[in-house]
Amino acid sequence: QQQVKQSPQSLIVQKGGISIINCAYENTAFDYFPWYQQFPGKGPALLIAIRPDVSEKKEGRFTISFNKSAKQFSLHIMDSQPGDSATYFCAASKGRTGTASKLTFGTGTRLQVTL
Amino acid sequence: DAGVTQSPTHLIKTRGQHVTLRCSPISGHKSVSWYQQVLGQGPQFIFQYYEKEERGRGNFPDRFSARQFPNYSSELNVNALLLGDSALYLCASSLLGTDTQYFGPGTRLTVL
Numbered sequence: 001q002q003q004v005k006q007s008p009q010s011l012i013v014q015k016g017g018i019s020i021i022n023c024a025y026e027n028t029a030f031d032y033f034p035w036y037q038q039f040p041g042k043g044p045a046l047l048i049a050i051r052p053d054v055s056e057k058k059e060g061r062f063t064i065s066f067n068k069s070a071k072q073f074s075l076h077i078m079d080s081q082p083g084d085s086a087t088y089f090c091a092a093s094k095g096r097t098g099t100a101s102k103l104t105f106g107t108g109t110r111l112q113v114t115l
Numbered sequence: 116d117a118g119v120t121q122s123p124t125h126l127i128k129t130r131g132q133h134v135t136l137r138c139s140p141i142s143g144h145k146s147v148s149w150y151q152q153v154l155g156q157g158p159q160f161i162f163q164y165y166e167k168e169e170r171g172r173g174n175f176p177d178r179f180s181a182r183q184f185p186n187y188s189s190e191l192n193v194n195a196l197l198l199g200d201s202a203l204y205l206c207a208s209s210l211l212g213t214d215t216q217y218f219g220p221g222t223r224l225t226v227l
Contacts (some may be wrong), residue, residue, distance in 0.1 A: 006157075032214040043119075043205050043218035044158065089157050099146045099211050102171050105157030 003027050004092050006106025013113050019077040021109045023090035026071065030092040034103070035064065035075045038087045047088075048075075080113045087111070117141070119208050119219030127225045128196050136191045136222045140208030146170075147189040148216060149181055150205040158205055164189055165211065193224075201226045 005024045013019045025033075031052050036044035050057045050064040050073065057064045063076040077084055087108045093101040120139045128134050140147050146165035150158035163171035164183035178194045187208075193200055203223050207216040 034215070036218075041220075041223075043220045046215060046217065049215065091157075093214065099163075099165055099170070099209065099213075101214070102148065102160040102163060102173065103150075103158070103207075103216060104160070108155075108157050 003030075003104050004090060004106045006090050006109060008109060009107070010110045011112070013080045013111065015080065015082060015113055015115050017080050017113075019080045019084070019111055019113070020074060021088055021090070021111075022072065022074045023092075023106050024070075024072045025092050025104075027092070027104075028071070029094050030104075032093045032101075033064070033066065033073050034091050034093075035062075036089045036091060036105075038089065038108075044089060077111075080111075082113045082115060085111055085113050119206055119217055121204075121206050121219040121222050123222060124220070125223045125225075127227065129227050130196055130198060132196050132226075133192065133194050134196060134224060136193075136204050136206075136224070138189045138191070138206030138208075138219060140187050140189075140206075141217055143210065144208035144217075145187050145211050146209045147183055147187065148207045148209075149189070149191045150207065150218075151175070152203040152205055152221070154202070161191070196226045198226050200224065 034049035035047045038044045061078045066073045090106040091103040148163040149161040152158040160173040162181045203221040206219045
């Protein structure tokens with residue numbers, strides 16, 4: 001059972017454009033939602049994370065929008081750059097349990113930023 | 116400060132063999148989790164350890180086992196390797212009381 005659904009599977013954006021990746025979750029016990037960036041042959045690197053008590057969080061060019069009632073969240077990459085070309089994963093976990101809980105990942109979005 | 120380190124980087128084994136993968140968490144991190152990432156998919160949770168005890172286990176067969184040492188480093192063991200065990204094995208560490216997990220570069224296991 002896939003508890004976190006991610007779309008699109010792949011995305012091509014021109015340099016300077018906005019990249020948008022969407023995720024939907026099923027388990028209402030989830031309350032920590034991170035996004036990870038992964039380059040080929042490397043481990044995932046944390047980009048930005050949000051909790052359901054806020055609807056938006058921005059860090060630099062990266063913004064998470066969160067819709068608790070719809071159980072959806074999205075990553076927006078503003079002014080996309082060729083260096084942003086990577087695979088992006090959304091994830092979810094039951095947070096604030098005393099230690100980091102297991103992450104349930106989406107299937108990933110391969111982003112390509114063209115010149 | 117050093118991030119999460121894993122060894123070896125790459126490993127090639129044949130079916131039926133046993134493998135041991137190693138992970139050193141970020142200094143001060145006492146929680147370690149293991150994930151399996153098959154090519155083209157998101158990581159899947161295998162185990163979590165903190166304070167040297169198993170705190171969570173994913174949907175993996177008993178061929179998979181792990182342990183955490185007093186210095187908080189960890190080993191993942193896989194017995195009777197199958198072709199389907201070929202994957203990138205990721206270790207993540209976290210500070211107790213926080214939700215953020217930091218991943219290592221992974222060990223690429225190929226089973227022939």
